[in-house]
Amino acid sequence: MKNSFDKSFGFAAAFLALVVTISYGYCLSGYFLADDTWQVQFAYRVMNGEAHLLFDNFAKSYLAVPSLDFYRPLLGFTYLSDYLIYGLKPWGYYLTNLILAWLAALFFFMSVRALTKDFGSSRSFYCALSAAALFASSPLHCEDICWISGRADLLAAVFYLPSLYLAIRSWQALDKNDSLKFYCLSLGLYVLSLLSKESAVGLPIVIASLPLVCQRGLAEPITRKNLKPWLMFSLPYFLLLVPYFIVRTLALGDPIGGYSGDMGKALTPLLFYRWADPVTFCRLVFPLPYCIFPQPDAFVLIIECFYAVIFGLFIVRLVTQQINWRGLLFVAIMTFQALLPLYKLWGLDQDLHNQRIYYFFTLPMALFLPLLVFAPKLADRKHAKAASLVLPQGLEAILDVALAAIFAAMALLFAAISFAVTASWVDGGSQVRELAVQSAKLVSSQQKPVIVLGIPKNLAAAHILLFGLCYRELLEPPFMQPSIADKVLTFHSSVAGPEEPINSTRFKQVLFSNQASGPYVWSIKDKRFNLIKYRPQQTTSDHSSSSIDFDMVERPRLGALAPLSGQMAHSKLSQYGKETALTLDEIDKRGGVLVEGLDVDPLQSDYLSFDVALQPGFNVYAVAVQFDDLMPGAPFVGDSQVVQLISIPPGKAAPDKEDRNPDGRLKLRWAHINVHLSHYWRWYGLDKIRRIKLVFSGASHLAVKNVRLINDLSMVPGLSLQSVKVRPSGDYLVGREPVRLNFDASNIPTATRMQLAISQVNESFDNFLAFDQRAGDSVVAQIFESDHAQGLIELPASYYQVTGYYEIKARALDDRGRPVGDWSDVITLYRPSDKGPAAYYAGN
Secondary structure (H helix, E strand, C coil), rough: HHHHHHHHHHHHHHHHHHHHHHHHHHHHHCCCCHHHHHCCCCCHHHHHCHHHHHHHHHCCCCHCCCEEEEEECCHHHHHHHHHHCCCCCCCCHHHHHHHHHHHHHHHHHHHHHHHHHHHHHHHHHHHHHHHHHHHHHHHHHHHHHCHHHHHHHHHHHHHHHHHHHHHHHHCCCCCCHHHHHHHHHHHHHHHHHCCCCCCHHHHHHHCCCCCCCCCCCCCCCCCCCCCCCHHHHHHHHHHHHHHHHHHHHHHCCCCCCCCCCHHHHHCCCHHHHHHHCCCHHHHHHHCCCCCCCCCHHHHHHHHHHHHHHHHHHHHHHHHCCCCHHHHHHHHHHHHHHHHHHCCCCCCCCCCCCCCCHHCHHHHHHHHHHHHHHHCCHHHHHHCCCCCCCCCCHHHHHHHHHHHHHHHHHHHHHHHHHHHHHHHHHHHHHHHHHHHHHHHHHHHHHCCCEHHHHHHHCECCCCCCCCCCHHHHHHHHCCCCCCCCCEEEEEECEEEEEEEECCCHHHHHHHHHHCCCHHHHHHHCCCCEECCCCCCCHHHCCCCCCCCEEEECCCCCCCEEEEEEECCCCEEEEEEEEEEEEEEEEECEEEEEEEEECCEECCCCEEEEHHHHCCCCCCEEEEEEEEECCCCCCCCCCCCCCEEEEECCCCCCCCCCCCHHHCCEEECCEEEEEEEEHHHEHHHHHHHHCCCEEEEEEEECCEEEEEEECCCCCCCCEEEEECCCCCCCEEEEEEECCEEEEEEEECCCCCCCEEHHHHCCCCCCCCCCCCCCHHHHCCEEEEEEEECCCCEEECCCCCHHCCEEEEEECCCCCCCCCEEEEECCCCCEEEEECCCCCCCCCCCC
């Protein structure tokens, strides 16, 4: 019997290794991505005189990275070991991920095998292998395995699952010494799992549920009147959580931790909607990223066929055996405990980004169907009575093999999908590898620092470089010897946020100073930097306030604003007082306006300004702006570069006849909109702008007038920091001393006062939120005002005491305290820790 089990175990180990290799093995040819630069630089620093960083993780958040309050002290040891063995060879780090993924699948197989001990040898084996194969091949694991920084769940699972297996063995053991030995090992592995990632917190709930599916091995029976054995077995796992949460509280400031700052706030809005949205559940069942499978019908049909066949065979089971209600309840409990850490993170976009959070959730997902169809017939269960419709033993065996073959085929299909997603991550890694190479070449070819734009954040399903600091770390040791980070000037936010926004004020100041070369814009398609050559005579800081006004016409004409061709909307020119407006009616999703034949220098125009009339209500409209340098008639490629929300508040809570036109529709209300085009790096990625398109969503009827391009001289006040040198990343290193800010709104008409705002720590005014959902969600920590439009203001250090990033911006006010123009670009302060060395990437 033992040899038979050994052979079956060996087959399972080999088969799962094959599945993992097919699914994700291609990642061995990948490169470092996104946060991977943190992990490698962390190991490098540990090996070069900062060994305390490795142990600091036990007393602080992992890597002390702002906005990421994670307690994962064991994780750093794995990256250090990889660095010691493989150095800067990415395939070694990915090999570690693959081994961890294989071990997790193998331990899952062992756990299910132990859970289904009373199914009989063959059924238990088929059930366990089917569940493990579905788990091993899940396309929802690509982010965990194909991204080196996604390793935390893998590491936690490699301790979590053997802890579960040993707990099952302890519960089932007939010998008290064996039971105690398995039990102690299980508790120890659970502690290691908790120190790897917080996803493991739910294991005590699973352990407490074991009596549902496992017979007690020792003589003490579990009854309603005698719960002591169950309580004594389960309680220590729960008690381990007490010191764990105490340590987390001391290290992170609160027991929960997780994403803070912008990212934390972005997870709160629409939380109920995200949980109630059935699309997320559909994407979990059909894990097909849209960016890779834009027309997934064939794959969806095949997966549906698998589900239909399995369901059909389940019907056969249903009439020949009882449903394994206890097993299904156990799976439900597993699902519940896996969802607990996800209460704030739930949701998947169409490209399945952030799928790594579902790693533990895929365990009950993978177990559900095999447990449902491989449950033993009544005649096989202990103490069960014979069933009237039990199939002949030979037919039952054939049915078991057929089901196992179906699950194997389904796992291989998922493996093929995972391979395609893995290729996306490898492609993203090739972007980062070439970005590092081309950056080094660019710096070596220039005498001056270089201006760089367009650092990519995502490519298809893969993360590339999440924000500017990841790119800067790529330019420092150990990746670059010596460092070239100080020779590359970047303009993205220092806090994680959207890809597009940059500090355009600082960009133009650097460009006009003629102290740097560029700008150089990264091309994802060509994998190289392209030099943008603006008009030489206009690359000076001496440019006057000007505007480009657009005429409006009903039929396309070069240089004039006209309705988009091919749209369903009816258009006409209408008079609103002395002004002419272009009115669009019965707009579909393609409805909008377009101006072609332009010759716009992006350095001279910053805002697209217009008045729009929309129906008042509680709806939020949006305008999407797209621009390029193509000739008239060419199709627009890609998505809009800028999307801005437009809110038209209702005049009355309940509109009456005066609010409606004769046809019964609400009268249009005008709103003035300024779209800050130059706040997005793609505006500067072209030497000239030839076309601009506006598409309005959510509106079936609208009018536009006074459309023009203007520069920021009459819109934005000047803001600078006195006597502090800006770093190449665009932020300022500050300490305990106050800082002095120069402000100047003298160019803004009617400006008599100034208003300044400072952000919450590690929050950005360019955040993940489209707008504040509630007043309490505001990024602003402090607002203060000056009675003058020009001058100097001192910012006390009390505003930036906590370690992290802070942003400051200003806007002009008139003599009545009303805002004039727009907010300035931000000044970013970084406040390092007062204890010991600066936080992880303070020196960048």
